[in-house]
Amino acid sequence: MNQKGAGGLNEAMLCAGGTLSLPDLTIGARSWRIIEMALLYVAAPFAVDAAVHDGGIPVFIALIPVLAIILIVLLIDRTFSLRRELTRGFSLAQLGSILLVFAIGGGIVATYVAEYLPSLFLEFPRNRPETYQRIMLLYPLMSVIAQELVYRTFFFHRYGLLFGRAWWLAILLNGALFGLGHIxxxxxxxxYGSAAIGVLFAWRYAIARSFWAVFIEHTLWGWLVFTIGIGRFFFTGVGILSWR
Incomplete structure (x- = not known):
């Protein structure tokens, strides 16, 4: 197994938790993975955007081909174990870090909305409690799992090796691509909000290499967005995700 220990942010930390081995990439293989990354994380979001807004296709339907390709690649990749990815835990220290960052950052965001956007603050749970409850229940299952498999698990497993020791570049690029995915x-x-929080999620995954650590963090921030009243800015206006 060509993999270093998990003692810090080094080359080994740029793989997924379910990565079994790190293959040696030829120049051709590296070039193809760069092209592949551009197709999946840049071209695909624009194609989905066109399908949704120009073609009127519900966003979940438009996303199916991309999700299917990524899942198939993971399942047939002998250097990756989905079972290992989904059974890998994280430490109490990581949980404490997640909660501390959320308490501070989430508190700042909530205070800002309450102060400068008072008409929006808590308007969703107050005015539509039943819809709010359904979204709080379904959001982690219907959205977070897919997003984290695509943007953290697949990205770090498939493309982590491309960055070598430039872990900061991988994290920043992952955040930027996560933001672009919300176009x-x-x-x-x-x-821009997704890009900023995507950097946090990418850093968390690079440190913990735990799907469930970043799943919890992503869920907490998503719940915050819907609770404090800015969820309307994170819903597409076409298809089954329509806010209105």
Whole structure:
């Protein structure tokens, strides 16, 4: 197994938790993975955006081909174990870090909305409690799992080796691509906000290499967005994710 220990942010930390071995990539293989990354994380979001907004296709339907390709690649890849990825835990220290960052960062965001956007603050749970409850229940299952498999598990397993020791570049690029992936929503806040929080998720995954650690962190921030009243800026206006 060509993999170093998990003692810090080094080359080994840029793989997924379910990575069994790190293959030696030829120049041709590296070039193809760069092209592949551009197709899946840059071209595909624009294609999905066109299908949703120009073709009127529900966003979940438009995303199926991309999700299917990524899942198939993971399942047939002998250097990756989905079972290992989904059974890998994380430490109490990591949980404490997740909760501390959320308490501080989430508190700042909630305070800002309450102060400067008072008409939106808590309007969703107050005005539509039943819909709010359904979203809080379904969001982790219907959205977070797929997003984390695509943007953290697959990205770090498939493309982590491309960055060598430039772990910071992998994390920043992952955040930027995560923001671009939200272009279908059609609001600047969805793109830039997702890019910023995507950097946090990418850093968390690079450190913990735990799907469930970043799943919990992603869920907490998503719940916050819907609770404090800015969820409308993170919903697409077409298809089954329509906010209105």
């Amino acid at each position: 279908v929503i059609g609001t600047p806040l969805a793109i």
